[in-house]
Amino acid sequence: MVKDKAPKKQHLIHYANGPSLEEINGTIEVPKGRGFWKTLFMYSGPGALVAVGYMDPGNWSTSITGGQNFEYLLMSVILMSSLIAMLLQYMAAKLGIVSQMDLAQAIRARTSKTLGYVLWILTELAIMATDIAEVIGAAIALYLLFHIPLVYAVFITVFDVLLLLLLTKVGFRKIEAIVVCLILVILFIFVYEVALSNPDFGAIFKGLIPTGQTFSGTDHVNGSTPLTGALGIIGATVMPHNLYLHSAVSQTRKVDHSDQEDVARTVRFTTWDSNIQLSFAFVVNSLLLIMGVAVFKTGAVKDPSFFGLFQALSNSSMLSNGLLIAVAKSGILSVLFAVALLASGQNSTITGTLTGQVIMEGFIHMKMPLWLRRLVTRLISVIPVLICVAMTSGQTAIQQHEALNTLMNNSQVFLAFALPFSMLPLLMMTDNPKEMGDRFKNTMWVKILGWISVLGLTFLNMKGLPDNIASFFGNNPSASELSLAHTIAYVIIAGIILLLIWTIYDMWSSRNKMPKRFETTEEHYDESKSEINFKVIGGYTSNG
Numbered sequence: 001m002v003k004d005k006a007p008k009k010q011h012l013i014h015y016a017n018g019p020s021l022e023e024i025n026g027t028i029e030v031p032k033g034r035g036f037w038k039t040l041f042m043y044s045g046p047g048a049l050v051a052v053g054y055m056d057p058g059n060w061s062t063s064i065t066g067g068q069n070f071e072y073l074l075m076s077v078i079l080m081s082s083l084i085a086m087l088l089q090y091m092a093a094k095l096g097i098v099s100q101m102d103l104a105q106a107i108r109a110r111t112s113k114t115l116g117y118v119l120w121i122l123t124e125l126a127i128m129a130t131d132i133a134e135v136i137g138a139a140i141a142l143y144l145l146f147h148i149p150l151v152y153a154v155f156i157t158v159f160d161v162l163l164l165l166l167l168t169k170v171g172f173r174k175i176e177a178i179v180v181c182l183i184l185v186i187l188f189i190f191v192y193e194v195a196l197s198n199p200d201f202g203a204i205f206k207g208l209i210p211t212g213q214t215f216s217g218t219d220h221v222n223g224s225t226p227l228t229g230a231l232g233i234i235g236a237t238v239m240p241h242n243l244y245l246h247s248a249v250s251q252t253r254k255v256d257h258s259d260q261e262d263v264a265r266t267v268r269f270t271t272w273d274s275n276i277q278l279s280f281a282f283v284v285n286s287l288l289l290i291m292g293v294a295v296f297k298t299g300a301v302k303d304p305s306f307f308g309l310f311q312a313l314s315n316s317s318m319l320s321n322g323l324l325i326a327v328a329k330s331g332i333l334s335v336l337f338a339v340a341l342l343a344s345g346q347n348s349t350i351t352g353t354l355t356g357q358v359i360m361e362g363f364i365h366m367k368m369p370l371w372l373r374r375l376v377t378r379l380i381s382v383i384p385v386l387i388c389v390a391m392t393s394g395q396t397a398i399q400q401h402e403a404l405n406t407l408m409n410n411s412q413v414f415l416a417f418a419l420p421f422s423m424l425p426l427l428m429m430t431d432n433p434k435e436m437g438d439r440f441k442n443t444m445w446v447k448i449l450g451w452i453s454v455l456g457l458t459f460l461n462m463k464g465l466p467d468n469i470a471s472f473f474g475n476n477p478s479a480s481e482l483s484l485a486h487t488i489a490y491v492i493i494a495g496i497i498l499l500l501i502w503t504i505y506d507m508w509s510s511r512n513k514m515p516k517r518f519e520t521t522e523e524h525y526d527e528s529k530s531e532i533n534f535k536v537i538g539g540y541t542s543n544g
Contacts, residue, residue: 016367020102020248020358024172028253030266043269045176046249047277048183049354050089052347053242054082054281055186056130057137057306060341061405062232063285064309067292069221070229072200072207077230078289079208081237082282084453086275088238088423089246091430091442091450093270096247097255098263098440099429103247104362107425111506118499119421120363126418127241127356131381132411134352136404138345139385140306144338150400154385158378160349172252179350182343187280189340190287193313193333199294204286231464232409237285238457239415240422241355246274248358260439267440305405306341307397310334349374384411410472416461417492420500423454428507435511462496465489 019025030042066074096102101109104123108116138160139153148156213219216226250270256262295313313334327333353374361367368376388407392400427450433441442450469492470477470485477485 012372013366013368015365016361017365019100020096020105020251020362021354024252026251026254028173030253032262039265040269040272043253043266044273044276045173045180046093046246046252046270047089047273047275048176048180049249049351050242050246050274051183051277051281052179052344052351053130053239053245054085054237054278055183055284055344056348057133057341057344057408059233059236059285060137060288060309060344061305061409062229062236063288064292065224066229066233067289069224069292070226071293072203072289073211073214073226074229074233075204075207075286075289076210076214077233078237078282078285080210081234082278082285084457085238085242085281086278087446087449087453088243088426089274089278090271091426091446092243092246093250093274094267094436094440095426095430096250097266097270098436100251100257101247102251102358102362103244103422103426104359106247106362106429107421107503107507108363110425110429110510111503115502115506116363119503120359122418122421122499123240123244123359123363124356125414126239127352127359128377128381129411129414130239130241130348131352131377132384133408134345134348135378135381135385136408137306137341140310140404141338141342141345144306144310145335145342150389151386154382154389157345158375158382160346160374160378175350179347182347183277183280183284185343186340187284187287189336190284190291193295193336194287194290196327196333197291197294199290204290228464228467231460231467233285234457234460235415235464235468238419240418241352241359243422243426244358244362245351245355249354264439305401307401310337313337352377406471410468416465416468417496419461420454420458420496421503423457424500424504425507427451427454428504428511432511462493465493 016022028042030039034042063078066077092103095106099106104120107119111119135154135157138157139150142148142153142156143150214226215230219225250266253266253270255266311334314329314331353370356373356377357367357370360373384407385404388403389400392403395403427442427447429435431442431447431450435441466486466489469489470482473481473485
């Protein structure tokens with residue numbers, strides 16, 4: 001009897017074209033016949049992983065600065081952003097559950113190989129831009145809490161890969177629970193600090209209704225207008241990587257795809273989970289804006305960076321009432337703020353790494369261990385932060401803080417580039433009955449609201465791009481620098497439009513074609529040909 005050959009050792013970086021996040025795909029059983037709340041509890045978790053992206057360090061300064069400059073005027077922008085986020089995340093989760101593909105796989109299956117690589121690079125840049133904000137947030141939190149010099153603190157953030165290694169051993173359900181606990185820590189801290197400030201609730205609820213002034217481009221306060229403040233909040237809130245992540249983690253629950261009722265139940269409860277968690281994110285972002293209004297004296301915070309906010313929370317001359325001043329003297333307000341910042345950064349570490357794996361496998365069919373993926377991304381992301389710290393080492397503390405804050409804000413520009421390339425394909429696919437079936441395709445109201453949201457967000461991001469590019473030249477750019485910034489912005493906008501046309505053309509051309517299906521069940525490397533063979537039984541492959 002001939003013995004089977006031992007399987008060859010799998011390479012560290014290898015080809016992958018199987019189910020999304022294969023190690024955890026369909027691994028969580030959800031018993032049937034339970035009550036609403038017990039069933040909802042079993043489906044809860046993926047929404048928390050997504051909600052983290054809506055309250056990461058990139059959101060903090062935009063919301064607090066918006067409150068400082070315009071009081072409660074921009075509350076309506078936070079509300080609108082949150083409602084749009086709920087709609088987009090619902091479609092992303094539905095796509096994953098019904099099609100059994102994440103967004104990256106679904107786009108790649110309907111576009112050419114070349115376009116797949118282009119979109120992968122664009123999305124990777126967006127994830128790295130988000131990671132820069134996390135590096136800055138975590139490093140500053142370590143500095144504020146433990147007085148670790150910034151350079152060392154930046155290097156320490158690289159070692160959060162060890163946290164990720166630990167989490168991969170405890171199971172996905174426990175990861176979801178840890179993320180929920182960290183969200184609750186952030187929520188509790190801001191509720192406590194805002195409650196002490198005794199805010200004007202009448203003005204808060206009034207601010208939830210948009211007015212003509214909400215998107216005004218003429219009312220300047222501290223060099224900013226409501227429009228630029230609104231664009232900052234929108235840009236920091238709706239991020240492309242959340243759509244890829246949700247379409248993947250929504251598949252962690254075991255679903256009988258031959259039973260439409262089971263699929264419908266999964267879509268329904270996943271939507272409940274997502275909307276509840278995103279409501280928490282809305283509350284956190286609202287609390288951040290309210291802090292800018294009610295916690296600090298109007299215009300008191302001249303340094304909107306994390307350093308400035310930390311110092312303001314321990315400076316009685318900047319706070320707005322006696323109770324806050326009494327608590328601030330103990331140092332607890334500033335310490336809690338730094339703890340929340342650290343918790344936010346660690347939450348984003350988990351979700352950013354999962355998203356990186358999703359887009360790498362989906363767009364270019366390449367897979368590497370989560371710890372290696374995190375290490376590479378983080379090492380690349382710390383480079384601009386270290387350069388910024390080194391270049392400002394001889395300047396004053398405030399100049400250093402402003403430089404880091406500017407770097408964090410400018411890194412978010414890449415999100416404006418990548419967002420349309422996730423939103424438009426998502427909407428096209430979930431509108432398509434051939435893709436989703438008549439039961440799960442978008443209803444007319446979802447379709448109308450979806451197109452309004454997608455086109456509106458794309459327009460606003462493009463409209464704000466010239467000012468975002470101009471911010472790279474500092475707070476007071478010259479006329480020639482402004483002209484150069486606008487020229488660069490318009491060239492980039494033209495490039496984005498051409499790439500969008502390419503993407504839409506590819507997807508529209510393949511709208512009536514269902515992709516061939518494959519699932520990785522047996523794989524081996526042919527060392528002479530450097531390829532992998534697959535047994536055909538289900539899953540997806542792509543064009544090109």
